[in-house]
Amino acid sequence: MNDTTFDYIIIGAGTAGCLLANRLSADASKRVLLIEAGRRDDYHWIHIPVGYLYCIGNPRTDWLFKTEPEAGLNGRSLIYPRGKTLGGCSSINGMIYMRGQARDYARWVDVTGEPQWSWDNSLPYFQLHEDHYKGADTLHGARGTAPALMQDGDTPYRALLRHHNAGGEWRVDKQRLRWEVLEAFAKAAVQAGIPATEDFNRGDNEGVGFFEVNQKNGWRWNTAKAFLRPTCYARPNFELWTGAQASELVLENHPGTAKPLRCTGVKVWNGHEMVTAHARSEVILSAGAVASPQLLQLSGIGPSALLQSKGIALRLDLPGVGANLQDHLQIRTVFRVKNTPTLNTMASSLWGKARIGLEYVFKRSGPMSMAPSQLGAFTRSDPQQPYPNIQYHVQPLSLDAFGSPLHTFNAMTASVCNLNPTSRGTVNIRTPDFRDAPAIAPNYLSTDTDRKVAADSLRVTRRIMAQGAMQPFAPEEYKPGVQYQSDEELAKLAGDIASTIFHPVGTTKMGRADDPLAVVDPRLKVRGVAGLRVVDAGVMPFVTSGNTNSPTLMIAEKAAQWIAEDAQS
Numbered sequence: 001m002n003d004t005t006f007d008y009i010i011i012g013a014g015t016a017g018c019l020l021a022n023r024l025s026a027d028a029s030k031r032v033l034l035i036e037a038g039r040r041d042d043y044h045w046i047h048i049p050v051g052y053l054y055c056i057g058n059p060r061t062d063w064l065f066k067t068e069p070e071a072g073l074n075g076r077s078l079i080y081p082r083g084k085t086l087g088g089c090s091s092i093n094g095m096i097y098m099r100g101q102a103r104d105y106a107r108w109v110d111v112t113g114e115p116q117w118s119w120d121n122s123l124p125y126f127q128l129h130e131d132h133y134k135g136a137d138t139l140h141g142a143r144g145t146a147p148a149l150m151q152d153g154d155t156p157y158r159a160l161l162r163h164h165n166a167g168g169e170w171r172v173d174k175q176r177l178r179w180e181v182l183e184a185f186a187k188a189a190v191q192a193g194i195p196a197t198e199d200f201n202r203g204d205n206e207g208v209g210f211f212e213v214n215q216k217n218g219w220r221w222n223t224a225k226a227f228l229r230p231t232c233y234a235r236p237n238f239e240l241w242t243g244a245q246a247s248e249l250v251l252e253n254h255p256g257t258a259k260p261l262r263c264t265g266v267k268v269w270n271g272h273e274m275v276t277a278h279a280r281s282e283v284i285l286s287a288g289a290v291a292s293p294q295l296l297q298l299s300g301i302g303p304s305a306l307l308q309s310k311g312i313a314l315r316l317d318l319p320g321v322g323a324n325l326q327d328h329l330q331i332r333t334v335f336r337v338k339n340t341p342t343l344n345t346m347a348s349s350l351w352g353k354a355r356i357g358l359e360y361v362f363k364r365s366g367p368m369s370m371a372p373s374q375l376g377a378f379t380r381s382d383p384q385q386p387y388p389n390i391q392y393h394v395q396p397l398s399l400d401a402f403g404s405p406l407h408t409f410n411a412m413t414a415s416v417c418n419l420n421p422t423s424r425g426t427v428n429i430r431t432p433d434f435r436d437a438p439a440i441a442p443n444y445l446s447t448d449t450d451r452k453v454a455a456d457s458l459r460v461t462r463r464i465m466a467q468g469a470m471q472p473f474a475p476e477e478y479k480p481g482v483q484y485q486s487d488e489e490l491a492k493l494a495g496d497i498a499s500t501i502f503h504p505v506g507t508t509k510m511g512r513a514d515d516p517l518a519v520v521d522p523r524l525k526v527r528g529v530a531g532l533r534v535v536d537a538g539v540m541p542f543v544t545s546g547n548t549n550s551p552t553l554m555i556a557e558k559a560a561q562w563i564a565e566d567a568q569s
Contacts, residue, residue, distance in 0.1 A: 004278060007032065010034045010286055011266060014083055014090065015089060018227040021240075022169070022228065023166070024563060026166065033277055034239070037243070041225075047219050050368045061083065061091060065080040070495075072446050093547075104542065112511055113522065126141070129167060130142070133212075139202055143167070150162050158561075175211065176369045177369060185470065186375060188465065189464050196208055200546070206388040245269050282532065283531060284533050284563070288537065289325070289504040289507045289538035292536055293507040296519075298312065299315065303319045318519055327425070329454075329498045330415040331458060333414050334398040335475040336476040339473055342410045344409060344410055375393075378546070390419060393501070424446075426441050427440050445495055462477070537552045
């Protein structure tokens with residue numbers, strides 16, 4: 001930490017931060033600092049796919065956040081995992097590769113006025129870093145095949161990346177296991193009117209099929225592997241600080257200008273002392289939908305009443321900082337099954353555990369290569385819905401709650417979530433101390449629409465399980481229980497058994513200048529502050545219809561181009 005002046009400072013070495021570091025440090029004339037509060041990703045359970053069980057809830061890799069007690073969850077508080085290590089949430093998440101639906105990006109265009117966020121204009125940025133196991137085609141990219149963005153050297157960004165042979169870093173693989181009971185659920189879903197699909201990433205993800213995952217040869221493929229090493233580590237203009245938590249942005253007054261503040265650096269606690277890192281060009285906040293608004297608020301940027309109540313000197317009143325929190329709430333329905341093994345009984349004995357371990361050691365397959373959910377489905381909660389509005393994550397196992405032991409009987413879990421919740425929550429600081437966790441209040445199931453979708457989605461699950469393909473396994477509803485039938489009963493039961501699927505977005509949303517809750521403009525620059533952007537899932541004005549990790553990478557890819565082009569101009 002001798003020379004603490006850089007061109008770009010990136011706060012957060014998670015999904016977005018790792019890609020940004022790779023792209024921005026490709027310009028050898030720019031010094032790039034990447035700051036991560038967690039440790040390096042050298043914990044072995046990060047890399048074994050089933051290791052998410054040992055990373056979530058582990059202070060080595062997780063911030064250990066919890067939500068406030070939620071009225072919609074009948075007073076329950078949920079764990080709220082966020083990655084605290086190189087790779088961020090890509091080191092502890094479900095590894096599912098999912099872009100969402102084209103209509104999601106059309107909504108982004110509507111609220112930002114920026115056509116660059118459309119599906120057609122975003123697709124090339126997915127393809128640029130994608131390495132799909134089937135190879136490149138009109139929808140997918142692959143290592144060794146130059147995507148469209150790399151074939152045009154007219155812009156400084158494209159010419160720079162082409163020179164450094166960038167692209168194809170993000171591996172997308174097929175899963176290395178199959179389960180009889182999941183195959184049966186897929187057939188039952190087709191019998192219930194849901195079409196089969198082999199690709200959830202074509203812009204309309206309606207259908208049932210097995211998820212594609214971010215793995216390589218049976219190992220988790222996180223963004224630290226993909227974008228930092230060995231590429232960034234070999235660049236003399238790149239520097240990485242781990243175990244370094246940003247505590248406050250450094251802001252200078254520029255009265256009488258279009259942006260009254262300029263961000264010139266960040267104060268960082270390295271465990272021993274407070275160090276100030278200085279930025280000549282930009283500070284990029286990529287700490288995620290929880291930590292990014294927290295740092296803005298700690299720095300005096302946010303809702304004035306909140307900051308004043310916490311003793312924070314107000315630098316800029318931005319009411320949207322920490323507002324508009326959206327998340328996918330999954331309702332975990334459990335069904336007992338017969339005549340087929342599930343992980344519950346396979347892993348119930350020492351011999352069973354040994355067989356599972358040996359299969360992974362010698363083949364890199366089997367249950368230890370499992371993503372948390374293997375089979376997925378997208379459909380409508382009722383026939384009147386104009387598009388698929390619910391998503392299934394189906395698993396050959398069951399437990400009472402995440403972190404609890406597996407049940408002793410054979411069972412499967414069909415988790416279903418509302419893709420487009422209308423409930424909105426908040427992330428707000430509790431104290432002026434950067435070490436204190438913020439108050440996270442998702443406000444789940446707080447609207448009539450969300451409660452209705454929850455009830456209807458449980459009925460869809462029952463309809464699938466009643467199809468002929470499932471009957472050889474005699475499915476018996478264990479949770480919530482067939483005695484619950486009315487909308488009111490099912491919505492209340494959803495509150496009893498639902499949990500987050502870890503997709504928080506929206507707390508620093510982008511929007512037009514006349515949107516009072518917009519924190520960043522359509523190119524992700526913080527309103528009223530020069531030299532500062534937010535580049536993470538928090539900028540999404542609406543949550544995408546599916547898992548959010550890959551859309552966050554696409555956002556970072558676009559932002560990297562804009563940052564590089566702004567520097568050139």
